Amino acid sequence: MSLSLRIKFERHMPKVSKRGEEMTQSPIRSLIPFARTAKENGIEVLHLNIGQPDITTPQSALNTLSTYNNDIIEYGSSEGVESLRKEVKEYYCEHVSPIEFNDIYVTTGASEAILFTLFSCFDQGEEIIIPEPFYANYIGFSHTSGVHLVPVTSTIDNGFSLPKAESFVEKISKKTKAIFLCNPGNPTGNLYSLEELEAIAAIVKEYDLFLIVDEVYREFCYDQEFRSVLSLSGLEQHVVVIDSISKVFSACGARIGFLVSRNEQLMGTILKYAQLRLCPPMIGQHIAEACFANRATYIRQVKEEYNKRRLYLYDRLAKIEGVKIYMPKAAFYIMTELPVENAKNFCIWLLQSYQKDGQTLMLAPGEGFYLNEKYGKSQVRIAFVLGVPELERAMNILENGLKEYKSVELNQTPQSYSCI
Amino acid sequence: MSLSLRIKFERHMPKVSKRGEEMTQSPIRSLIPFARTAKENGIEVLHLNIGQPDITTPQSALNTLSTYNNDIIEYGSSEGVESLRKEVKEYYCEHVSPIEFNDIYVTTGASEAILFTLFSCFDQGEEIIIPEPFYANYIGFSHTSGVHLVPVTSTIDNGFSLPKAESFVEKISKKTKAIFLCNPGNPTGNLYSLEELEAIAAIVKEYDLFLIVDEVYREFCYDQEFRSVLSLSGLEQHVVVIDSISKVFSACGARIGFLVSRNEQLMGTILKYAQLRLCPPMIGQHIAEACFANRATYIRQVKEEYNKRRLYLYDRLAKIEGVKIYMPKAAFYIMTELPVENAKNFCIWLLQSYQKDGQTLMLAPGEGFYLNEKYGKSQVRIAFVLGVPELERAMNILENGLKEYKSVELNQTPQSYSCI
Numbered sequence: 001m002s003l004s005l006r007i008k009f010e011r012h013m014p015k016v017s018k019r020g021e022e023m024t025q026s027p028i029r030s031l032i033p034f035a036r037t038a039k040e041n042g043i044e045v046l047h048l049n050i051g052q053p054d055i056t057t058p059q060s061a062l063n064t065l066s067t068y069n070n071d072i073i074e075y076g077s078s079e080g081v082e083s084l085r086k087e088v089k090e091y092y093c094e095h096v097s098p099i100e101f102n103d104i105y106v107t108t109g110a111s112e113a114i115l116f117t118l119f120s121c122f123d124q125g126e127e128i129i130i131p132e133p134f135y136a137n138y139i140g141f142s143h144t145s146g147v148h149l150v151p152v153t154s155t156i157d158n159g160f161s162l163p164k165a166e167s168f169v170e171k172i173s174k175k176t177k178a179i180f181l182c183n184p185g186n187p188t189g190n191l192y193s194l195e196e197l198e199a200i201a202a203i204v205k206e207y208d209l210f211l212i213v214d215e216v217y218r219e220f221c222y223d224q225e226f227r228s229v230l231s232l233s234g235l236e237q238h239v240v241v242i243d244s245i246s247k248v249f250s251a252c253g254a255r256i257g258f259l260v261s262r263n264e265q266l267m268g269t270i271l272k273y274a275q276l277r278l279c280p281p282m283i284g285q286h287i288a289e290a291c292f293a294n295r296a297t298y299i300r301q302v303k304e305e306y307n308k309r310r311l312y313l314y315d316r317l318a319k320i321e322g323v324k325i326y327m328p329k330a331a332f333y334i335m336t337e338l339p340v341e342n343a344k345n346f347c348i349w350l351l352q353s354y355q356k357d358g359q360t361l362m363l364a365p366g367e368g369f370y371l372n373e374k375y376g377k378s379q380v381r382i383a384f385v386l387g388v389p390e391l392e393r394a395m396n397i398l399e400n401g402l403k404e405y406k407s408v409e410l411n412q413t414p415q416s417y418s419c420i
Numbered sequence: 421m422s423l424s425l426r427i428k429f430e431r432h433m434p435k436v437s438k439r440g441e442e443m444t445q446s447p448i449r450s451l452i453p454f455a456r457t458a459k460e461n462g463i464e465v466l467h468l469n470i471g472q473p474d475i476t477t478p479q480s481a482l483n484t485l486s487t488y489n490n491d492i493i494e495y496g497s498s499e500g501v502e503s504l505r506k507e508v509k510e511y512y513c514e515h516v517s518p519i520e521f522n523d524i525y526v527t528t529g530a531s532e533a534i535l536f537t538l539f540s541c542f543d544q545g546e547e548i549i550i551p552e553p554f555y556a557n558y559i560g561f562s563h564t565s566g567v568h569l570v571p572v573t574s575t576i577d578n579g580f581s582l583p584k585a586e587s588f589v590e591k592i593s594k595k596t597k598a599i600f601l602c603n604p605g606n607p608t609g610n611l612y613s614l615e616e617l618e619a620i621a622a623i624v625k626e627y628d629l630f631l632i633v634d635e636v637y638r639e640f641c642y643d644q645e646f647r648s649v650l651s652l653s654g655l656e657q658h659v660v661v662i663d664s665i666s667k668v669f670s671a672c673g674a675r676i677g678f679l680v681s682r683n684e685q686l687m688g689t690i691l692k693y694a695q696l697r698l699c700p701p702m703i704g705q706h707i708a709e710a711c712f713a714n715r716a717t718y719i720r721q722v723k724e725e726y727n728k729r730r731l732y733l734y735d736r737l738a739k740i741e742g743v744k745i746y747m748p749k750a751a752f753y754i755m756t757e758l759p760v761e762n763a764k765n766f767c768i769w770l771l772q773s774y775q776k777d778g779q780t781l782m783l784a785p786g787e788g789f790y791l792n793e794k795y796g797k798s799q800v801r802i803a804f805v806l807g808v809p810e811l812e813r814a815m816n817i818l819e820n821g822l823k824e825y826k827s828v829e830l831n832q833t834p835q836s837y838s839c840i
Contacts, residue, residue: 013628013657013658013683013685014541014597014598014624014628014629014630014657014658014683016540016541016685016686016689017539017540017541017542017543017546017689018543019539019543019544020539020540020541020689020690020692020693021689023539023689023692023693024692025692025695026695026696029695050495052494052495053492054492055492056491056492057491057492057493059491062488062490062491062493065485065486065488065703066485066486068482068485070482071476071477071479071482072473072474072475072476072477072670072671073477073482073670073671073672073673073674073707074472074672074673075470075472075672075673076673108528108675108697108701109697109698111696111697111698112697119437119439119440119443119564120436120437120440121434121436121437121440122437123437123438123439124439124544124566126437137696140692140693140695140696141696144539144693144696146544146566177434178434204434208433208434209434210434237433237434238433238434250492250493251492251493252493252494252495252698253493253494253495253496253699253701253702253703254493254701254702254703255528255698255699255700255701255702263433263434265433265436266436269436269437269440269441269443270440272440272443272444272445272560273440273443273560273564275445275446275449275560276446276531276557276560276561276564277528277529277531277532278529278531278672278675279673279675280675281528281673281674281675281701281703281704282673282674282675283485283673283674283701283703283704283707284701284703284704287493287703
């Protein structure tokens with residue numbers, strides 16, 4: 001295209017929004033092109049980078065698809081299908097904390113539950129205090145809703161325990177409207193104790209804040225019992241819980257999440273956003289209902305499997321020279337510190353330049369889970385979403401890769417991989 | 421609760437956001453409590469108020485549910501499942517306008533496609549010019565994204581034809597970023613001619629605007645051929661088309677929509693929002709694919725059925741004294757003007773105080789489809805989402821109800837129904 005033509009063309013092209021331009025891409029996704037190229041070159045990539053489990057969805061739930069006997073896939077209630085909400089209420093009353101039917105809405109994944117909460121609780125420019133590292137997509141949700149995340153940094157040195165109450169209080173400004181937790185934690189695999197949660201509870205009561213807690217990994221706690229913030233007294237008006245069937249029932253693609261709160265005013269506000277999108281996916285809700293109906297055995301077995309993987313992974317990582325590790329208490333993630341200066345470069349190198357018996361490994365660079373740019377540079381998140389045999393191969397790749405990478409890192413300029 | 425207790429309680433209660441409080445509720449939904457009470461009193465309510473058709477979803481598509489043979493309902497691509505996008509591309513190339521595979525994203529309903537477009541095209545406070553009356557939920561979408569809708573009012577006197585180009589140009593300010601059309605029109609049942617679309621095309625080119633067109637009723641055009649804005653030349657960078665399987669395949673609850681644009685920069689921006697919510701519902705996409713695969717006969721039959729209803733409804737409405745009517749060209753809606761001062765009060769009265777042989781009628785008050793408060797007060801939208809036998813009963817109720825309501829309206833104060 002000639003210069004004059006291009007100028008004319010650009011002049012007549014409507015521009016995308018500034019907020020759209022500034023919207024960050026998921027740091028996990030930025031490595032996808034490298035994985036694609038590796039696969040095109042015939043290399044098998046072991047994906048420990050994403051929270052997509054290899055565990056099968058409950059067969060009994062999948063079976064109900066063949067008995068779906070509605071002639072019309074109609075709009076349902078904006079709050080979610082009544083029979084599913086009853087099933088979820090029963091589950092909460094039995095396993096989490098007693099709630100009422102009206103305290104639950106079904107959402108299109110936990111993602112939508114988070115967005116509804118942000119729009120309903122916060123005006124533009126208001127602030128949320130959140131421990132980092134945290135699930136990277138929270139950045140996108142807060143950007144979409146114009147809310148600012150104010151991080152309180154936790155450290156690998158104590159397994160990413162909750163930072164002291166003072167560190168939260170220090171960050172409170174006139175714009176602070178909530179504390180946001182992910183418990184059990186993604187990417188940390190941490191689980192907050194009752195004492196830690198009570199310290200946060202005291203702050204939200206003192207400063208009239210919302211307490212928003214993403215509890216989607218609730219069912220995978222290995223060493224200590226899970227406590228939901230819903231079970232803490234005096235927080236009825238403060239707590240919003242985010243939930244989902246994606247991880248617990250390995251049904252990520254159904255896009256069924258939940259939002260739970262006893263705050264009637266908030267639920268009334270959220271309902272307006274829910275009505276706007278008409279209803280959550282109806283067939284996904286049909287499957288979700290079947291998942292809850294036969295949950296007990298399934299969840300126990302899945303948890304046992306994840307626990308096996310956790311123990312194996314911990315053992316292997318603990319033996320690799322220079323790797324900093326702690327025992328994750330919950331979920332299916334470990335955030336480890338590798339003996340490299342820039343873990344993102346190492347992740348790219350694994351995909352671009354390394355293989356062992358035709359296989360390589362994809363990990364999630366840790367820096368994407370921090371807002372503070374100085375943290376997480378040497379860390380990676382490992383999701384144990386593959387079985388022990390695959391994990392064994394993956395750890396062999398990691399162990400050998402790290403050895404080989406030592407000489408590479410010495411010779412490369414810091415900008416080597418800045419192209420992405 | 422004592423006053424002192426209440427004050428203490430309120431002091432310690434975090435407040436919902438201002439934007440959440442200001443978020444409007446769908447005007448259609450505000451009548452739901454009245455319909456519920458009518459049903460509780462044993463009255464059958466004929467629902468002509470919503471766009472939920474009684475037509476069955478293609479049986480061949482529903483049948484594919486029993487052959488869904490994935491063991492895991494996994495996350496899919498954020499852009500949508502490849503095989504579905506290919507099917508949709510083929511449909512577009514054959515029936516709408518030649519597009520490329522990358523010009524299509526699958527979304528969670530047309531609702532999500534609209535939201536993604538608003539966030540990606542507009543910054544806070546920017547403006548969209550839109551002919552009114554329009555689909556009421558556009559107000560909620562624009563409120564969520566902080567975009568202002570600037571209406572250009574069309575009139576029932578010419579069947580809601582597109583207002584003259586000058587009326588659009590007059591409204592253009594420095595903040596104007598797009599023109600938004602719904603074609604075929606909800607709530608009007610209007611269809612814009614090629615000349616009308618070309619007049620708009622000239623404006624968007626002249627002023628570098630986006631042209632966003634909701635074409636979800638595309639397949640239901642009865643008297644003249646449909647022209648998509650995608651088929652107009654020179655608009656490659658300007659046009660965004662919103663689409664959905666909800667209406668054409670009577671699968672509203674599947675929550676599968678589409679966003680189509682040839683603007684690469686825009687699609688790149690939208691992808692970031694799409695990645696944030698991970699993927700559209702996977703089983704809904706599975707059904708959507710099956711819908712497109714066997715579309716021809718199904719769509720023809722459904723269109724014939726709607727056309728029968730349209731002709732019947734027009735005939736009946738034309739015979740009711742004082743009702744202003746035009747022949748809708750497309751979709752399955754008619755916006756009529758009733759011989760009442762306040763159509764909303766009449767709609768409530770139908771639900772609250774009227775019945776004929778144990779039945780009554782629910783209509784959508786017209787004022788909710790206008791931004792200008794002075795318009796639409798005597799209008800209602802009638803959706804022909806029930807068959808001719810039900811429409812016959814509905815029109816009997818409307819005809820007799822209007823006669824009986826004359827004396828009611830004379831005696832009531834204007835505030836009678838202001839409680840909602």
